[in-house]
Amino acid sequence: MRRANEDKGEDKGSHVTLYGSPLSLFTGRARSYLIKAGITFREVPPVTDHFNDVVLSLAGGRRSMPTVELADGQVIRDSVAIVDHFESVLGQPFTPVTPKQCAVSLLFDVIGAEGMLRPAMHYRWRFPENDPLLNHHFPEFIPQDASIDFTAAGGFQRMKQACDDLGAIEENVPLVESLYVRLLEKLNAHFALYPYLLGGKPSIGDFGLIASMYAHLGRDPKPRSLMYEHGIHVLRWVERMNRHDPDFSAAHAVDEEYLVDDEIPTTLIEVLQHLAIDFVPETEAACAQINE
Numbered sequence: 675m676r677r678a679n680e681d682k683g684e685d686k687g688s689h690v691t692l693y694g695s696p697l698s699l700f701t702g703r704a705r706s707y708l709i710k711a712g713i714t715f716r717e718v719p720p721v722t723d724h725f726n727d728v729v730l731s732l733a734g735g736r737r738s739m740p741t742v743e744l745a746d747g748q749v750i751r752d753s754v755a756i757v758d759h760f761e762s763v764l765g766q767p768f769t770p771v772t773p774k775q776c777a778v779s780l781l782f783d784v785i786g787a788e789g790m791l792r793p794a795m796h797y798r799w800r801f802p803e804n805d806p807l808l809n810h811h812f813p814e815f816i817p818q819d820a821s822i823d824f825t826a827a828g829g830f831q832r833m834k835q836a837c838d839d840l841g842a843i844e845e846n847v848p849l850v851e852s853l854y855v856r857l858l859e860k861l862n863a864h865f866a867l868y869p870y871l872l873g874g875k876p877s878i879g880d881f882g883l884i885a886s887m888y889a890h891l892g893r894d895p896k897p898r899s900l901m902y903e904h905g906i907h908v909l910r911w912v913e914r915m916n917r918h919d920p921d922f923s924a925a926h927a928v929d930e931e932y933l934v935d936d937e938i939p940t941t942l943i944e945v946l947q948h949l950a951i952d953f954v955p956e957t958e959a960a961c962a963q964i965n966e
């Protein structure tokens with residue numbers, strides 16, 4: 675039996691199939707990249723007959739989102755590998771070549787997608803106003819032959835536990851929330867002046883940052899309301915990152931390029947300084963733990 679949103683395998687109209695979900699953090703990175711790179715794609719959840727019969731084994735038996743299937747049948751799993759693949763094929767259009775901008779782009783790539791999991795998970799799973807949306811989407815990517823491990827209730831439970839595991843335990847919640855709201859304000863000041871992190875076009879860093887800022891922090895009702903309150907320009911950047919056109923506001927006086935002379939704007943340095951409060955000690959602690 676095929677589901678209503680079933681992909682049709684090789685007879686599908688578009689060249690790329692993106693297996694993902696509007697609810698998925700890492701799908702947000704790949705989706706935004708494909709949109710900005712002008713690649714036609716079709717997005718379906720990783721539960722279709724074609725996914726089960728053909729794609730799953732080529733994805734190493736992992737059902738994780740995002741996974742893409744190309745026109746020639748090649749399958750790429752993991753949002754970083756997907757972006758890297760297209761960057762390589764297209765001639766690195768979203769990789770800044772100057773040293774500071776290249777480093778800052780990579781910093782935002784890792785911080786946005788991995789370093790911001792704590793506020794992303796906290797604001798998704800700890801606020802009941804998000805539940806209708808989560809309940810709407812979650813069953814869409816439960817495989818038809820799901821074991822007990824794949825039930826929505828089981829998935830919800832694991833995700834709530836992950837908030838604690840990521841450090842958003844009760845006593846830390848005020849800090850997690852105040853750091854995030856302050857980050858929104860800092861990002862807001864930046865995006866008021868610049869449409870993207872490094873000027874007039876998105877970089878790899880923008881695609882990392884959109885991972886946490888789209889599905890979780892920019893779309894779930896509770897954290898989205900924080901964007902209306904503290905970060906209208908961030909909200910607009912989230913929308914911009916999901917549009918083909920540059921989508922500048924009237925105040926954005928830049929070319930559709932990265933800033934000249936390897937400039938890192940002051941507003942972005944202030945964002946990085948703020949992120950460092952959390953991310954530097956966490957990275958050092960992770961490093962020490964891993965080395966043990």
Ligand SMILES: N[C@@H](CCC(=O)N[C@@H](CS)C(=O)NCC(=O)O)C(=O)O
Pocket residue numbers: 697698699700701736737738739740751752753754
């Ligand atoms: N490093 C991976 C992480 C992907 C990931 O964790 N995806 C989540 C949804 S956002 C998922 O599919 N989890 C289920 C699984 O990994 O089996 C990437 O960047 O694509």
